[in-house]
Amino acid sequence: MAEAPVWHHAPAFNQDRPHYALALAIKPTAVAVARELVKAALQEWEATLFCDDAVLVTSELVTNAVRVEPEKLVFMIDYVVADGLLNLSVWDDGPGVPEPREPDFVNESGRGLWIIENLSRTWGWEPTPGLGGKITWAQLGCGEETATD
Ligand SMILES: Nc1ncnc2c1ncn2[C@@H]1O[C@H](COP(=O)(O)OP(=O)(O)O)[C@@H](O)[C@H]1O
Numbered sequence: 001m002a003e004a005p006v007w008h009h010a011p012a013f014n015q016d017r018p019h020y021a022l023a024l025a026i027k028p029t030a031v032a033v034a035r036e037l038v039k040a041a042l043q044e045w046e047a048t049l050f051c052d053d054a055v056l057v058t059s060e061l062v063t064n065a066v067r068v069e070p071e072k073l074v075f076m077i078d079y080v081v082a083d084g085l086l087n088l089s090v091w092d093d094g095p096g097v098p099e100p101r102e103p104d105f106v107n108e109s110g111r112g113l114w115i116i117e118n119l120s121r122t123w124g125w126e127p128t129p130g131l132g133g134k135i136t137w138a139q140l141g142c143g144e145e146t147a148t149d
């Protein structure tokens with residue numbers, strides 16, 4: 001029987017929306033590929049307002065996943081047009097789970113999840129039963145509410 005696609009496990013992912021899902025090679029260039037996909041998708045969806053934050057969050061999510069040397073890595077992006085929400089999800093079947101730490105601004109490491117926390121409306125991770133590993137996701141708002149707050 002065919003395996004359920006990984007996006008089936010992504011909490012917010014809905015294939016009825018504009019979306020892309022891309023299996024990435026497990027190497028540092030995966031980060032650049034994911035960034036380019038985000039930029040192209042946001043152009044297509046006329047949602048470039050998200051671009052800087054979405055590219056940065058994507059970099060941190062994919063870097064973390066590549067670092068644990070999974071066998072498989074899938075990046076997913078989907079856009080909730082009506083609500084102006086962008087979902088970025090990364091599945092990896094590697095060991096370990098995201099563990100936010102107090103950022104140490106002297107040390108280079110330990111900032112990725114802090115950045116994600118600060119640029120996202122919400123983020124989280126969950127295990128992916130049957131596939132191994134976990135999905136780490138972040139949801140970004142287009143920022144209109146902050147302009148009127
Ligand atoms: N996809 C992942 N798989 C396993 N562990 C992860 C993953 N993402 C994050 N982590 C864990 O969370 C920690 C904190 O991540 P982060 O804030 O990005 O800092 P850094 O990557 O610099 O260590 C990582 O050191 C790692 O232990």
Ligand SMILES: [Mg+2]
Pocket residue numbers: 060063064110111112113
């Ligand atoms: Mg990191």
